[in-house]
Amino acid sequence: MQSFSEVCAMSEGKWLFLAGLGAGAALALRMSEKQISSVKGFAAKIANSESVTDARRVTAEKLNDVLRTQGAKLIDKLAENLKSQLNAGGGAAWAGFANAGGAGGNPPESSTTSTDKDGVTRDKDGHIIIDGKIVA
Known part of the structure; x- marks a missing residue:
């Protein structure tokens, strides 16, 4: 107390x-x-005043740096969690997707995917495919 x-x-x-x-x-x-x-x-x-303007500028720069680094870390962490959930779920991860290539819990067939000029494989809806699984 x-x-x-x-x-x-x-x-x-x-x-x-x-x-x-x-x-x-x-x-x-x-x-x-x-x-x-x-x-x-x-x-x-x-x-x-000059001192308040300088303090405002320095604070904004520091805040932007922190947001940039922490934001990148957060995005990386979210992407890893999503990848692990998709990989751990196997066919169950596909059960909620109702698309022509993924019906019945299977990943999209190769005929519904394409590879762009950067080597990124995408399905017909524009989702990124890695190892037969939608990751983005």
Whole structure:
């Protein structure tokens, strides 16, 4: 169980935020249009400052790098899971597909597949075939 001081320390940030929000609202209600436009100009100046713009750019670059690497890893992992499920299921993996070449749980016949200029074998619907199984 947490002590009273631990609970107070956890919620101190929340209370400070709410106090700041209340003070800001009270000040905004008493400000004239000229003062409000002055505050907006000051906020815009800060938002468009060189240091904030640089920080925004660096953050965006780091986020893009992380998304690029983690996204590629996720796609690879999903592809491996799909391949293993298709390979493990054998004929059962084909049972849900109702196509002319795959009826009865068998992979499509060679007459319904073609190989493109990059050496990728596809069925008549454009699905990629590896070892007689649809992988994409």
